[in-house]
Amino acid sequence: MAAQGFTSCPKKVRSTRRGSRRWRRALVAAAAVITLPGLAGPALAMPAHAPIHRTPQGGFEELMVPSSMGPVKVQVQWARHGGDAALYLLDGLRARDDFNAWSFETGALQMFAEDDVTLVMPVGGQSSFYADWRMPSSTNGQKFTYRWETFLSEELPAFLEQYGVSRTRNAVAGLSMGGSAALALAAYHRDQFQHASSFSGYLNISAPGMREAIRIAMLDAGRFNVDSMAWPWSPQWLRMDPFVFAPQLRGLPMYVSSAWGIPGPHDNPEGAVGYFNTLNAVALEALSMVNTLSFMTRLNDLGIGARYSLPTRGTHSWGYWNDQLAGARPDILAALGL
Template identity: 70%
Template sequence: MRFGRAAGPKRSTGRRVTPRGWRNRILAVGAAALALPIAAGVAAPTVAIAAPAHSPVLRAPAGGFEDLMVPSVMGPIKVQVQWAARGGNAALYLLDGLRARDDRNAWSFETNALQQFGNDNITLVMPVGGQSSFYTDWYSPSNTNGQKTTYKWETFLSKELPAFLEGYGVSRTNNAVAGLSMGGSGALALAAYHRDVFKYAASYSGYLNISAPGMREAIRVAMLDAGRFNVDSMAAPWSPAWLRMDPFVFAPQLKGLPMYISAASGLPGQFDKPNSAVGAFNTGNAMALEALSLVNTRAFQARLATLKIPAQFDFPAQGTHSWKYWEGELFKSRNGILDATGGW
């Protein structure tokens, strides 16, 4: 795992290295010492002195997988990365769902996303954490679960992370973003408000009409269930922040953006085979969540049609709110992602 800004593996370049002096050596030792507590439990982390901002650091071997610790206003954020197969500068940001974990991004182990893009010239960027965040900038820490830090995920994903990855040769401007459920609306919002960073967006089973009657209340309940987060810390009741987060409202800002948007019917399909009472309960929840996503997504489709904004839509006849279906939707959007970024 790497720490700090664009810390790269040691390689022989044949260039003469100029001594940095005692002051820089002391700073480097201090940075390494600060990194040690974060690296507990991680085998042999590589900590190196940051390179000048104007010169990308040599990255991991092309196509390699790596965990990075990226500085942010929220503190260090873990980001899992699969580097482009041939060193290209394109990137695909993959956003997690409401129950995002603190150890791994679920795209990296619940799906075959790494294999899907393993031979492509595009870097997969999978940020870790952000449970119930909707990948937006909050007003304050949640006061219902003892949260210490205010979520600032939009700032991280649109500014801090692209700037950090630029040190590895990943472009700040040649990126796609895709997400499921909570990450679906988050992906569209990032692309709408940061067109200079993202040139393609995909939403799988997203909630794309969150100002519809009952949606804010549903989100409140869901966030309490997923980590006991207080939705009012994200957006105060009836504040403009709600409208800013709503794809149905900011839809005009998506004009000219290539998009892939999907939601299934909620009817059980090939991946729904519960064999216990708990399994049946979970399948029932997944059916209801997907049906709600379908209603939202159909409304968003009508909204785009009214605005004469084209997008690629997919509405499978079967499928619930679960990972194997999103794996398939990622594959269906793969060509559009690679076309938009030149990541072939």
């Protein structure tokens, strides 16, 4: 009996052990699939270039974009039909830290609402000229160095590419400080921008008196130091001057506008402050016109074409820049193939 009992037991034990080993192997295999998704095969693999997120077509969104300056807010109105073209809209010298003024001072959002183009409106950059500075501003305790050209030409396009926005099918437009910056970005990044618009820009910043005028304006707008941006007439300063880099604009579709500073339909001052602001806007626009005419002469001498809008009436204010964006819109859309 003992012998019989002994001989019958191993079959059950061997069966139990084989079952246990099979379960262990199954568990190990399952763990491998869970911890190494790449081993699960094509059915479980994520698309390599899928957008990480997309709002409904034509929707509005605020993004926080990583940069060498820290996170930068960017307001976006997505293309109406999901297209990959984009228009960058650059602010003026008094750019705010909460909103890009194109989003609330003008009808830009409504103007392009039915077009298949994404509006890209970076927030911040007061007195920056959207340039890469040599150091933080030494007159206001700035803790970091402006790197706006790097952000707009490298970091932001790479981020937006994840949302389906092309890195090469773009236009750029800006007013005042943003006008000269728009031309600079397009001149040095021709693979990225297919059109540039400057509204009331300062397009000859190396002309006599211009640097000191900019110094005063930057101190008034945030106490920024122009010398922290670039030394006087250094290669870095000249690189920012549209009059100097004009030859690099050859073949680029451009819309360039400025007015003579005579008050027009958008000027309705009230009280002492209103009249002071209007007089200031008159002077700033007149200075922009002098710069623009100099720049236009330079382009004509080089045989470089552009579309100009030089109305008599108009001051350095948002109502006129809204009008000029509307005027540039057909050219912008045509350059983007829309």
